[in-house]
Amino acid sequence: MHARRFAASITLLLSNHRIHASNSEDADTLTSNLIQWVRGSGGFVSDKIAFRHINDDPTAPRGVFAVQDIDDGETLAIIPWDLIIKSPERAAGKVHDRWSHDDCGVIEETLKAMTASEDDITPYGKYLLSQPLNYTVGFWTEAGQDLFVRLTGGILYENNTLPPTDIDDQLIWEFEKVCDGDVTDPMNVQAAMLVRARSDYEYMVPIYDMFNHDNGKYNIQHKFNPYTSPLEETGYGVITTRKINAGEELYNSYNRCNICDGYFDWFGTPEVFQHYGFVENYPQRWLFDLARVKVELTAQDDGQVKVKFLVPPSKRGIDVLSKELLRLNDFANKYQHKSYAELGMRGLEWNSMWEYYDAIYAALTYITESTEPLVDDVWALGDDWWVQEGTTKEGEDDHTVRKTSGDEL
Template identity: 30%
Template structure:
């Protein structure tokens, strides 16, 4: 274990190597190495050109997967045999039922301790479980502010109403950690499947996506591969709503859904879905270099949903009503946010500002009007 840990840390040179040695604790690295060794013992594969690094300076920062060398399109990154996939332990044709069984199975494996055949993975996910990350785990004040910003007219309809007992209709399961197991499963699973190591890769759409896999639901080994050439030092990103196993999520699952299920505001490109009158309006808000070399935002409409013809003004008015509402509640939002814990405050304010930006750009693009950008910094851009 120690020799593998040293090798994994030293394989990366330059700034990334410093991040690994200086910012990822020995305990976290041991968890990563233990998972990789466990995976390989079960017949899996971990590409030696990959390594781990934190995504921020805080001790609680999530970890990402990065490349240490160039990787070619189609190159295999991970192989997860069926024996490494943690599922419900029971076969059925109802994924929602199986999801609940997977949460229960995850907790059973944790209670087994080192006797569990999945222990390196289970130990990792419970050790890194931070309560309060997802909106449904927030304080009552944080939940109310998020619902106040989103309003009942916009999806997801219940951004803070997620729980084991609510979804699984099981009031008799008495283990106090069942809700923890549920939220771990919610934020890490492919429906009813938990995929060790693969779930350490972060989400980002557009040209940033460089990873995909075959389906986790066809009884075959999971092969994770590069979808394009990847340069050394790049972060590995998969898509949570445009992957090969994402079914119909692409145009029904957007930024607010990611906030609900994962507790973060999506980086650009952001997928926005506004119901409006008639067919939903779906667009991506992305950033590019402008003619002057400065970053600027632009809109790409999806599913031919740009407001036009007979219902154009009606749809634009729907967006304008929500933009006006957000402008009116700004002081209230910031006043209430200042009373919250750091994570609840930052997610609420990022969500508020980025929704305002999305609405402004959706309206302007629908009307063919330019927007003067004052400054553009992820995850939000100030506009006038």
């Protein structure tokens, strides 16, 4: 029996923009001041949108909602160049071949924004300062990371069996090695984590980072491509992708946006959790290198979850994932009755880990119970077996395909 219950519809544990304020009024004030600051600095925030708790539940994360009907293609926000946090060299028009240089600058500028004096701190600096501490797995305590890696079937600092295959966050490594950053200082580490979790390209953009992620309900997009547009002239724009009715929530996509070409194919639910700190709602994409299984899960109107194999599954692969289900049961039986305190973890890490456990257990259950015909074709392919025609090619971006030769299984 499955040791923990999972639901067909998985809700967000931790929104990217849950405000770590002492009460709802504090959070409302932070948001209101941020909007007024953008408007007062020459920017635009539509009066047809409001920032509030989902379902008006004060314990729920916040979202951006339409308070009036909004036309297709209508502008929701324009953020002036001067309000965007970026590296000083990027601000001066210099472009580096290596991302690390701009990493250093944007982390340092984010740190400055959060640690400015009371007289100088901006509403965006206060907003960033209010975010939960170290909420992505690459920034958890060592005890929290160790248990999460055990969940995925690996050993800390070595490759895992299940995704995400590597929780080590290279951004904090770059911050220490390339930027000479002090990783013993909690505020420095928090700045690095916020850049990982909230930046778009190499920019920290107020307002833009307040839209929730949902690939099934994605209805906004960039007005200007930050990779190619002169943002110092245009500002950072957000528009709708269809007509929005009053009361609807406005959603972004963190991996399938209109400029997310490099992330579209392989960056799925495990990577969203690793980079942004939450389990996404359906649809979900899962890529299991060890079993050469790649699927998309979508919730149907009747509450059932549909499994779409993006690569034909094999008996060998399904057998591997069935064994992983048994191992996950053993993991839950061993740890679920313990407390996070006795394991040396934080409560945020404990809750987030079990949320991910439920998601991956559900995914493996749906996959292994599928009646899809099984063929062995995938094992005749190379290490780029997971690539779909016309999309990402092996070697681009950050995905590393684990070797899956017969000797390793």
